Amino acid sequence: MAIKLYNTLTRQKEVFEPLQPGKVSMYVCGPTVYSKAHVGHAMSALVFDIIRRYFLYRGYNVMHVMNYTDVDDKIIQRANQEGIDPIKLAERYIEEYRRHVADLNCLPATHYPRATQEIGQIISMIQNLGENDYAYAVEGDVYFRVTKDQDYGKLSGRKLEDMQAGARIGVDERKEHPMDFALWKSAKPGEPAWDSPWGKGRPGWHIECSAMNLHHLGEQIDIHGGGNDLIFPHHENEIAQSESLTGKPFARYWVHNGMMQLAGQKMSKSLGNLVTIEEFLAAHEGDALRMMVLNSSYRNPLTFGEDVIAQAESALERLRNALRPASGGQASPELQQQVEATRRAFEECMDDDFNSAGALGYLFELARTINQGKDAGQDVAGAQAALRELMTVLGLRTEKPAAQGAAAAPFIELLIEMRRELRAQKLWALSDLVRDRLAALNVVIEDSKQGTTWRWK
């Protein structure tokens, strides 16, 4: 069975064939670090983490590069407002982002290049483009000449004539064509700047990704990812730059995730309708967001809201409950067959453009099978191991991360022990009081024939 994935470039699902057998090179556009990241950024990180984990599960060696844009107009503007160094500002948000991604249980990328660390590479690329007539300099700025690129627009399906260049923003009269875009921007006084053949300046937005790709992954890569808001102009321009330079197809598969929506609109910094990752994680665990992402298809918009979060949390709990220890039992060949069928169905879904919602459905069916097995006194350890494994493939934690009050455990157990005595003496009111008060402290108590268990809510 082969993995199929939807390629924005061809607008269809294609069988994944890597450039090198057994290896996947994947580049994902990261954030511009000028303010706090929001759950939309988290969605993108989660989507590509899920994709990456699945490739790993299928035995591929994955090279995963995610960049930080750490120099641009907004960073400079924000730093000026705060009266601090732009590079410092970027550094601050990079650190924060890194923590968030870890909290979301995303595997760390293989490399995290930054624009400011690739200046040499960027300059030589621009020079090269200039020598081949793909770029021209005007007063210290350098632009890419879109008319020189035969297939410009192929990713986003646009023609130069159809684009209303400058419809919403004034056209720079110095450009040969309104759609020409900046490769290098001359510096104004006080801005971060690097020496270049065109004078002091800094790279344009698109060129950094082309340069980082070339540097870290080579002239051609398997998968290039990012949010679908990057298709145009960012990824279009990356293709233009990279392919004009190397003469080779750049990325084989372009993969784009849909946008997180809030209040019926795309969540974005410019609109201001956002929930930061920090805010989300203060109230919920990262896996709740991951469940939301898994339960929908990554290419479609995902609506953010408290009701949907609550649903995801309940669903997550159901999966984890199925993993709670069972008390031995009879081996069951039927159960084992079920497990194998689940695994096949799971893979079939994930193979089909990472249909995580479908795959998740089979995990819930497996959970039910496990619970039924428990009731029937069967040995469900093997089924639980499979569920645990497949949850991990999706990046779900099989247990709730240890709560803050871990030190309270001995005291909780003491209370449970005393409550056992109360129950033995049928002092129901008192024993229920203990349970209720613990519940108020987010400790859930459950009685069963095997005894009493507790866990953090």
Add this chain to the structure above:
RNA sequence: GGCGUCGUGGCCAAGUGGCAAGGCAAGGGUCUGCAAAACCCUGAUCAGGGGUUCAAAUCCCCUCGACGCCUCCA
């Protein structure tokens, strides 16, 4: 105006030609001192209209509606 995505039960959502997965919520039941967890049972003909087909949620056309991109954006 151009390019693109989408509209499935109360909510989230898979399915993209052959009797509509799964989760959450709800109601009924079993178990339990009670509760929780768990198990069993109950519910949609797929925005609307037309067409193709033996057969359509699934293909084609039209209408309505939502959203994204065309400026920075995951």
